[in-house]
Amino acid sequence: MGHFYGHGRNHLFVPGPTNIPEEVIRAMNRNNENHRSPVITALTKTLLDDIKKIFKTTSGIPFLIPTTGTGAWESALTNTCSPGDRIVSFLIGQFSFLWIEQQKQLNFNVDVVESEWGQGADLDILASKIASDKTHTIKALCIVHNETTTGVTNDLTKVRKILDEFNHPALVIVDAVSSIGALDFRMDEWGVDVVVTSSQKALSLPTGMGIVCAGPKAIEASKSAKSLRAFFNWNGYLKCYKSETYWPYTPSIHLLYGLRAALDLIFEEGYENVILRHNRLAKATRLAVEAWGLKNCCQKEECYSASVTAVVVPPNIDSGEIVIKAWKKYNLSLGVGLNKVAGKVFRIGHIGHLNELQLLGCLAGVEMTLKDVGYPVKLGSGVAAASAYLQNNTPFIPSRI
Numbered sequence: 001m002g003h004f005y006g007h008g009r010n011h012l013f014v015p016g017p018t019n020i021p022e023e024v025i026r027a028m029n030r031n032n033e034n035h036r037s038p039v040i041t042a043l044t045k046t047l048l049d050d051i052k053k054i055f056k057t058t059s060g061i062p063f064l065i066p067t068t069g070t071g072a073w074e075s076a077l078t079n080t081c082s083p084g085d086r087i088v089s090f091l092i093g094q095f096s097f098l099w100i101e102q103q104k105q106l107n108f109n110v111d112v113v114e115s116e117w118g119q120g121a122d123l124d125i126l127a128s129k130i131a132s133d134k135t136h137t138i139k140a141l142c143i144v145h146n147e148t149t150t151g152v153t154n155d156l157t158k159v160r161k162i163l164d165e166f167n168h169p170a171l172v173i174v175d176a177v178s179s180i181g182a183l184d185f186r187m188d189e190w191g192v193d194v195v196v197t198s199s200q201k202a203l204s205l206p207t208g209m210g211i212v213c214a215g216p217k218a219i220e221a222s223k224s225a226k227s228l229r230a231f232f233n234w235n236g237y238l239k240c241y242k243s244e245t246y247w248p249y250t251p252s253i254h255l256l257y258g259l260r261a262a263l264d265l266i267f268e269e270g271y272e273n274v275i276l277r278h279n280r281l282a283k284a285t286r287l288a289v290e291a292w293g294l295k296n297c298c299q300k301e302e303c304y305s306a307s308v309t310a311v312v313v314p315p316n317i318d319s320g321e322i323v324i325k326a327w328k329k330y331n332l333s334l335g336v337g338l339n340k341v342a343g344k345v346f347r348i349g350h351i352g353h354l355n356e357l358q359l360l361g362c363l364a365g366v367e368m369t370l371k372d373v374g375y376p377v378k379l380g381s382g383v384a385a386a387s388a389y390l391q392n393n394t395p396f397i398p399s400r401i
């Protein structure tokens with residue numbers, strides 16, 4: 001096609017799809033195989049066992065579905081809820097908005113709790129709704145753990161606390177699309193009933209695998225839920241799990257090998273180290289944003305996201321111009337502002353297969369682009385703030401100690 005990709009590598013700093021490690025690319029560089037062979041059966045078994053470690057669950061049942069995060073949402077909803085069910089859903093950004101739209105299309109009775117974009121889910125309103133719901137009309141809560149639009153992370157322990165306080169049986173359904181594999185996530189400890197994620201985020205795989213993990217209460221609910229579902233019916237998977245054939249339809253062989261390699265890398269680095277790395281890169285990014293004199297779209301420190309930072313630009317600057325200039329001139333891919341914050345924020349995704357020096361390259365590119373669009377930034381200011389922090393806080397690579 002004669003498409004010139006630029007010298008060196010593209011600095012991919014969107015909050016998904018993310019950079020794919022060479023090991024994962026190599027693991028996927030292979031022919032197709034019979035998905036009914038003992039080799040794929042054995043591989044699948046290891047994946048189902050190991051993915052549970054990423055969700056921190058022993059009682060949850062994972063489904064690796066050929067879909068995206070949007071399909072994983074639908075799988076979670078249609079297997080657990082019935083048309084007309086009251087669902088409390090928090091609207092805090094574009095992804096919670098899209099999920100709510102899907103909930104409405106699936107004919108649930110969606111009770112939307114809206115917050116200003118940049119704020120977390122309003123859990124005071126949740127508490128009052130739960131307190132007054134004596135007859136348990138609320139069947140489920142839908143909450144996005146990490147809202148990728150605004151870089152806001154919700155504290156799920158508080159959600160569980162509210163439900164427990166009132167002994168309320170509502171299912172907790174969580175979108176962890178931009179958090180699983182990057183942020184600490186404890187499905188069992190936090191009492192989450194269904195968690196969804198997708199392959200192209202922190203797991204650093206190509207798009208195409210939606211991952212749903214269902215706890216015992218959700219599996220029980222799936223037996224009586226009346227929503228229409230066919231492709232996404234968990235029953236198909238559960239039957240295949242029983243007979244150890246695993247696949248109700250053809251999986252992407254390549255993504256299975258890719259997931260194996262991705263999980264191996266996570267465990268080699270140490271899952272807790274992966275989470276610490278994400279925290280470190282996020283903190284360094286925030287220090288750079290502060291040094292540039294710009295604001296974080298996330299308005300509360302306790303909600304700062306470890307996987308994405310949305311940076312608010314001054315009103316005279318269009319953030320879309322920053323994103324396109326950074327790509328055209330510096331081969332740096334940043335995330336655009338979406339919906340309500342279009343033109344107002346750009347996003348730095350520090351999620352997945354990234355390290356400190358890559359981040360500094362990204363921050364240098366952002367600084368130069370800010371100058372390009374007329375923002376009076378001192379070149380090097382953000383990089384200096386971030387590198388001072390990283391120099392003090394970056395540990396040795398675990399395998400090189």
Ligand SMILES: Cc1ncc(COP(=O)(O)O)c(C=O)c1O
Pocket residue numbers: 016068069070071095144146147148175176177178198
């Ligand atoms: C938090 C969140 N949920 C859901 C989605 C939708 O996932 P997908 O694009 O894989 O359907 C995204 C995508 O960016 C996301 O960030």
